[in-house]
Amino acid sequence: MEITSPQFKQNSRRAMQDPNLQKAMGYVRTGFIERRRIAVEGLPEFDRLRDSARDIKNHTLAHLDLYLEAYETKVRGAGGEVHYAETAADARDLILGICQRTGARTVTKGKSMVSEEIELNDHLEANGIQPIETDLGEYIIQLRGEPPSHLIAPAVHLTKEQVEADFRRVHTHLPADRDLSEPTTLLAEARAILRERFLASDVGITGANFLIAETGTSVIVTNEGNGDLSQLLPKVHIVLATIEKITPTLEDVSQILRVLARSGTGQDLSVYTTFSTGPRRPGDPDGPEEYHVVILDNGRSSMLGSDFQDMLRCIRCGACMNHCPVYQEVGGHSYGSVYAGPMGAVLTPSLAGIDKAGHLPNASTFCGRCESVCPMHIPLPKMMRHWREREFERHLSPKTVRWGLGVWAFVARHPRLYRLATKLAIGTLYKFGKLKGRFRRVPFAGGWTRHRDLPAPQGKTFHELLAERKRAA
């Protein structure tokens, strides 16, 4: 995976200076959060459902091998094929192989983060197959050659004016004087163009929100219905999903569905929840002739039994990023990987290595809002801290930070030395700051004083004053 996470600081600086991005991110700050709040308040049992959803996933992860086998048996029984891919390259080749065997030239795609993770589009294009994204947000970023910036709203970083400009740039066969000033007109134009593509498509590729072991069913939730067309119209349907999408039963899925959309978009349920099991059966009015499921690992099985296992409960609702003060400022692309925000800060180091993704778990204030809204109770700050520990153990954190921490911790372990050192330091700081009560600049504290004043200390330390009082008494 080509990631720019090491450039997180530069990426985020650019994002914070981008007026379009800042304007577009306004919806994350207000819309998503407010709609989730209303949806959650409207469901008194929401917190109990969260507990139940967490328990279902924990149980599944504890018996993942069993449920994977059961799922595979059911898919085969329904006439489908299951393929296991250990790495991203394996998954790409498997999918390309199916496309080539069936003579596919165009592929329509429902929204799939895993296909972004394995960079499937580039691979198909390089082999002469045209992939067409059919989710509106994915379609827009495909036109722009960008990765998604959000789990469920891939183009959330763009304003409607930017989308209009892209449509005019690419859809040159349409009248130049057409009205594209409203989101609905943009949607209608994309819809009309995509409709033709669906009909011409040879293979449909979708992701999966769940793979149900009980029935061998794959489930997708969408708001545009594009996923249904992607998987119903072409001759071949390929489901691309990762191992942790396995869920034991239909009942389990219906419980998790109740927290999924509420947490993400604030809907009670997404507009479409589509269940598909195997290829078209004799007598079915429609459906694909072939049904394949590609189950990808890509490092996830090594998270089982580790400090990061809880991350495998994630259902990709996006609530953590919506509520993250850092994500809200810098947007998804700053994180430099497919997965952004708090969930990305935990997952990306697992997939790409902490040596490359070290900034991500550090770029958090640990405010805990992500964990407080996570429908699966994933302890995101705790796991970001675990990554910081790995970094520290491997001496990847900056030398100056390690040195400073070491000195400070040594002094703090020796209370008498600590009293003396702080007395001297605070006394000096007070001497220079007492006239104004604050500093505009302090040597070696540029990180603080670049943007804000440093309040001066009141004078002596608390422990000095206390000792004086004791002596006086």
Add this chain to the structure above:
Amino acid sequence: MTNDKEEKPRVGLFVTCLVDLFRPSVGFASIKLLEEAGCTVDIPDLQTCCGQPAYNSGDRRDTRALARKAIAAFEGFDYVVAPSGSCAGMLKLHYPELFADDPAWAERAKKFSAKVFELVSFLSDIRGVTSVPASFAGTVTYHDSCSGLRELGIREQPRTLLRSVDKLTLTELKDADLCCGFGGTFCVKYPDISNAIVERKTTEIVATGAGTLLAGDLGCLMNMAGKLKRQKSMVKSRHVAEVLAGMTDSPAIGEVG
């Protein structure tokens, strides 16, 4: 009288390093509030820092060393109280986690943590304080610091006590539960992002029209006060304990005279 004294709970005050170094008045306000609430207050001389900077930087070894010192210094008290949600959260929730796989310390850490409380919630929830005999002429707004709010469930307690302060008007801050961008070492590691977040916060603070900003954590307060001062705002910043104790004679954070 002697009987009375024997029944008083013994509280060890964990001053926190920021209060020790930058704002001792918060420590003295804490002592006053705790004594008014019928406690005997002690300040163990061997205390330094709870270890949060090391903990959040991934340095577990140093954190454990500091935690062992803190536990040893405080475990003899009935209660351990800190005028900070984030330090209290560290002592209460993260210490047991630090020693979970250390048989020699796990039980000790658990016992210690059960006694730890943040100052204002201790007054309300444990000591049953519903009003304070303080007076503060002015309109204030209150920022919920993240650790206190989400780790310890502190929200209503400071508001209830503030409403009991004579002449004080409390006006709510929009998005009071949103982080101020301090985040400990975060604010110096990612100063530009921290700045963008605190700017949003100070905009909301100024919009309340309040003359004073209150919060329960000095780290967040120094961040917000530092930004307000850089923006030449007239809004003053104080730790909530100073107002509740009626000890607002000292200049506000970052001010003189």
